[in-house]
Amino acid sequence: MTALLPRRGLAQILALIVILAVDRVVSPQFFDLRLQDGRLFGSLIDVLNRGTPVALLSLGMVLVIATRGIDLSVGAIMAISGAIAASLADSHGLPVVLAAALGAGLVCGLWNGFLVAVLGMQPIVATLILMVAGRGIAQLITEGRIVTFSSPDLVWLGNGSILGIPMPVAIALGMLILTGAVVRGSALGLLIEATGGNARASELAGVGTRAMILAVYVWCGVCAALAGVIAAADIMGADANNAGLWLELDAILAVVIGGTSLFGGRFSLVLAVLGALIIQTMNTGILLSGYPPEFNLLVKAVVVLAVLLLQSPKLSGISGVVARLRGTKP
Amino acid sequence: MKGLPPVLITAFVLVAGFALCAVQFPNIASTRVVGNLLTDNAFLGIVATGMTFVIISGGIDLSVGSVIGFTTVFVALAIERWGVPPLLAFVAILALSAAFGAAMGAIIHVFDLPPFIVTLAGMFLARGASFLLSTESVPITAPVYSTVSDFALRMPGGGRLTAIAIIMLVIVIGGVLLLRLTRFGANVYALGGGRSTASLMGVAVGKMTVKIYMLSSLLAGIAGIVFSFYTSAGYSLSAVGVELDSIAAVVIGGTLLTGGQGSVIGTFLGVLIQGMIQTYINFDGTLSSWWTKIATGVLLFAFIALQQGLVALARRPVTKRAGATT
Numbered sequence: 013m014t015a016l017l018p019r020r021g022l023a024q025i026l027a028l029i030v031i032l033a034v035d036r037v038v039s040p041q042f043f044d045l046r047l048q049d050g051r052l053f054g055s056l057i058d059v060l061n062r063g064t065p066v067a068l069l070s071l072g073m074v075l076v077i078a079t080r081g082i083d084l085s086v087g088a089i090m091a092i093s094g095a096i097a098a099s100l101a102d103s104h105g106l107p108v109v110l111a112a113a114l115g116a117g118l119v120c121g122l123w124n125g126f127l128v129a130v131l132g133m134q135p136i137v138a139t140l141i142l143m144v145a146g147r148g149i150a151q152l153i154t155e156g157r158i159v160t161f162s163s164p165d166l167v168w169l170g171n172g173s174i175l176g177i178p179m180p181v182a183i184a185l186g187m188l189i190l191t192g193a194v195v196r197g198s199a200l201g202l203l204i205e206a207t208g209g210n211a212r213a214s215e216l217a218g219v220g221t222r223a224m225i226l227a228v229y230v231w232c233g234v235c236a237a238l239a240g241v242i243a244a245a246d247i248m249g250a251d252a253n254n255a256g257l258w259l260e261l262d263a264i265l266a267v268v269i270g271g272t273s274l275f276g277g278r279f280s281l282v283l284a285v286l287g288a289l290i291i292q293t294m295n296t297g298i299l300l301s302g303y304p305p306e307f308n309l310l311v312k313a314v315v316v317l318a319v320l321l322l323q324s325p326k327l328s329g330i331s332g333v334v335a336r337l338r339g340t341k342p
Numbered sequence: 343m344k345g346l347p348p349v350l351i352t353a354f355v356l357v358a359g360f361a362l363c364a365v366q367f368p369n370i371a372s373t374r375v376v377g378n379l380l381t382d383n384a385f386l387g388i389v390a391t392g393m394t395f396v397i398i399s400g401g402i403d404l405s406v407g408s409v410i411g412f413t414t415v416f417v418a419l420a421i422e423r424w425g426v427p428p429l430l431a432f433v434a435i436l437a438l439s440a441a442f443g444a445a446m447g448a449i450i451h452v453f454d455l456p457p458f459i460v461t462l463a464g465m466f467l468a469r470g471a472s473f474l475l476s477t478e479s480v481p482i483t484a485p486v487y488s489t490v491s492d493f494a495l496r497m498p499g500g501g502r503l504t505a506i507a508i509i510m511l512v513i514v515i516g517g518v519l520l521l522r523l524t525r526f527g528a529n530v531y532a533l534g535g536g537r538s539t540a541s542l543m544g545v546a547v548g549k550m551t552v553k554i555y556m557l558s559s560l561l562a563g564i565a566g567i568v569f570s571f572y573t574s575a576g577y578s579l580s581a582v583g584v585e586l587d588s589i590a591a592v593v594i595g596g597t598l599l600t601g602g603q604g605s606v607i608g609t610f611l612g613v614l615i616q617g618m619i620q621t622y623i624n625f626d627g628t629l630s631s632w633w634t635k636i637a638t639g640v641l642l643f644a645f646i647a648l649q650q651g652l653v654a655l656a657r658r659p660v661t662k663r664a665g666a667t668t
Contacts, residue, residue: 082458131650136402136458137599141646144586145639151632252632261462274456306477309470316463320455 021283024270028290035297042300051173055296057181063292064180065090065256067285068239069263070270071184071191072232074284077267079208079225080276081128081135083232086263088146089120090240090256095153097241098250101161109166114237120146121233125226143260150252160249170245180242184285187235192281201279204228208276265312266291269319348596348649349608355594355641356615363618367625373501375621377494380507383617385410385565385572385581387510387610390588390595391517392561394609397592398521399554400534400601401457405446406562407584408468409439411577413566415472418480418576428486436563442468443559447552461555465585472578479577482570490571506568513564517606530554534601590638591616594645598653615641 035055036042045054069086076083093113100109120142127138161167172179195201206214207224215221236256244250268274269290270283291312298307364371380387389406396403413435420431446464450457494502521527529550532540541547570576595612597604619637623629 131647133646133650134599137593137646140586140589141639141643144590144642145636148632148635148639151630152636156630156632261466264459264462268459274459304473304477306470306473309466309473311470313463313466313470316459316466317449320459320463321453 021271021280021286024283024286024290027269028286028293031290031293031297035293035300038297039300047176050176051178052176055300057178059289059292059296060181061178062296063289064184065239065243066259066262066266066291067184067288068187068235068242069259070266070284070288071187071281072228072235073260073263074267074270074272074279074281075191075195075204075228076135076232077208077264077272077274078204078276078279079228080211081208081225081228082139082264082274083124083229083236084136084139084260085120085124085142085146086232086236086239087256087258087260088143088150089117089233089236090243090259091147091150091250091252092120092153093117093237093240094244094250094255095150095159095252097166098159098161098244099153101163101166106163106165106169109163110241113241114234117233117235117237117240118230119233120237121230122226124233125229128229129222129225147252150250150255154250154252156252158249158251162248166241166245167248168245170242170248180246183238183242187238188281188285191231195281205277205279208278210277262291262312263288265316268316348645348652349605349611351648352594352596352608352611352615352645356611356618359615359618359622363622363625367622370621370625373497373499375501377497377501377503377507379614379617379621380510381502381504381572382620383613384504384506384510385569386584386587386591386616387613388513388565388568389562389584390591390609390613391514391606392558393585393588393592394517394595394597394604394606395521395530395554396457396558397589397597397599398534398601398604399530399550400537401450401551401554402461402589403443403446403555403558403562404458404461404585405442405464405468406558406565406588407581408465408472409442409559409562410566410569410581410584411579412468412472412475413439413563414570414573414576414580415475415480415578416576417567417570418482419475421482421484422480428484432567435567436560439563439566440556440560443556443562444552446559447555448548450555451548451551457555469578475578476576477578479575481575483574487571487574491574506571509564509568513561514606514610521606526550526553531602534598534603536602587616587638590642593649594641596645596649598649599646600653 032042039055042055045052045056073083073086093116096116097109097113100112124139124142127133127141128135169179169183174182195204203214203219204224206217206219207221211221240256243255266287267284269287270280270285272279272284294311294315295308298311299305360370369375389410393403393406416435416438417431420426420434421428426434442464446460449455450460490505493505495508497503521530529540529545532543532545533547533550533554537547566581569581573580591612592604592609593599593612594615595605595608595610597608616638619634623631623633
């Protein structure tokens with residue numbers, strides 16, 4: 013478990029390939045790429061681009077879940093940071109806008125981390141508070157309107173490109189590498205896993221579990237804020253009501269698909285991002301196939317259930333399923 | 343000490359809040375406003391009653407909002423498009439939602455999965471299914487609907503106690519009795535106190551889990567029917583986010599989110615507090631609706647922090663044992 017890409021993950025890669033193949037059948041031009049005005053275009057790039065917010069959220073969420081926690085407030089944090097970025101964009105420079113928006117995410121993460129690590133609240137409950145109140149705060153910032161902006165700097169963040177790669181994708185990739193380097197390049201990842209595996213035992217062994225929990229929620233908040241800025245930059249505006257709505261669920265789903273156990277103790281950053289891509293590839297495929305987008309929810313529900321059943325402690329993997337079918341039914 | 347002190351605090355917050363509102367807007371203190379408050383929050387009261395059982399047993403049910411949405415669409419389509427008599431449609435949807443809840447409970451128990459994630463999948467499933475039925479709002483014109491909507495008991499002072507408010511009150515009272523006076527209710531508390539402890543005491547944990555989620559989904563189905571009476575339409579996007587409102591009501595009502603402690607009466611008061619905040623904002627006119635969310639969030643925080651303090655106090659003299667929240 014020391015390498016960035018662990019040995020497990022074959023299932024996820026296969027799943028992605030299968031879904032990509034289905035998409036290819038549904039839409040023959042799916043793999044076409046073309047370079048226009050120094051930027052790549054095509055369905056694949058579209059999948060990456062649209063998948064960015066969830067991929068960023070899952071980067072933070074996977075660490076939180078590794079400590080046996082959960083963060084329901086990421087959607088609301090996206091709305092807050094998007095609202096801040098949009099309201100400041102036309103009057104301040106990009107550094108100030110980014111600092112303010114990411115700072116807000118940091119404060120939100122600190123609040124969640126404080127409730128969980130210091131006050132000892134259950135993570136679901138602690139983050140529920142910000143989930144409920146956060147959207148209200150975002151609306152307070154935008155005064156209930158949809159704030160639009162035209163600052164070219166911020167728009168570039170959402171629609172520009174670097175070396176032909178769309179900016180959001182480049183940012184997500186950068187964050188993945190940064191997070192991976194920090195977490196897996198040091199003992200931090202191990203300590204986070206230890207905290208999730210058994211917080212009490214880890215504490216007795218000298219792990220600063222409180223600091224770990226605080227840190228993962230702060231990181232999750234920052235990632236969510238970045239996702240919020242990108243989402244706002246993408247549509248050149250902030251909609252406090254709908255920005256990041258239900259994305260917390262997609263992020264959790266991405267992490268679960270990535271094989272990270274909801275019971276904490278182990279995680280994989282790359283697979284979580286892969287999970288986000290699988291979700292987006294499914295979404296795009298359903299859209300391309302001409303089925304109503306409402307099918308998305310049904311498909312997601314079935315996928316979650318299937319992955320969960322495989323993850324269930326009572327059935328460890330396929331062998332468990334087989335053994336169960338052979339006659340050890342309850 | 344079964345949940346009494348937190349309920350008293352909730353009651354105090356409600357009375358004090360109502361008094362403050364009444365001082366600023368004397369018109370709030372009328373049976374007319376109170377009657378409307380009960381009508382507007384009837385479906386929330388019903389669904390929150392079911393949620394109370396789930397949370398006391400140590401679980402959570404995120405699917406209720408979607409079940410309400412599915413119910414309204416199903417009922418509307420059954421009555422208007424498929425020509426099913428309303429009563430038969432109600433029975434069918436209640437059976438369906440009960441079965442849905444039972445299935446979730448069974449998955450939670452058999453596969454030992456966190457209720458949070460199983461009901462999350464249920465939420466996707468029910469919402470997706472309602473989208474499949476219809477993405478448009480389907481108006482319901484059956485005569486039963488106008489009869490029920492018109493029916494109301496006159497209260498002194500011009501207030502109207504509508505049929506759906508009465509249904510809600512009956513279900514809340516039923517919930518109180520079920521939780522307090524029956525073996526089922528005692529088992530719910532036992533389960534929340536600790537699953538293995540409850541199992542050792544002879545509670546059929548599996549059966550109870552199935553029944554509790556069945557109850558929650560059944561009540562969500564009833565809430566859906568009530569919601570369709572309220573709006574006279576079925577719409578797949580109705581009641582989005584109600585699961586959070588009902589969890590908030592349960593927590594504000596003094597039920598411990600870790601399970602084992604709480605009351606239906608507290609939940610009812612929690613629903614009324616949320617309705618009161620909404621009413622106040624409507625009366626004020628200058629405040630925007632997002633203040634409801636912020637106020638609810640602040641109240642949630644205050645009550646959870648309070649619970650945390652009470653639990654810490656209660657645990658101090660007891661020897662530390664994981665899961666034993668008495």
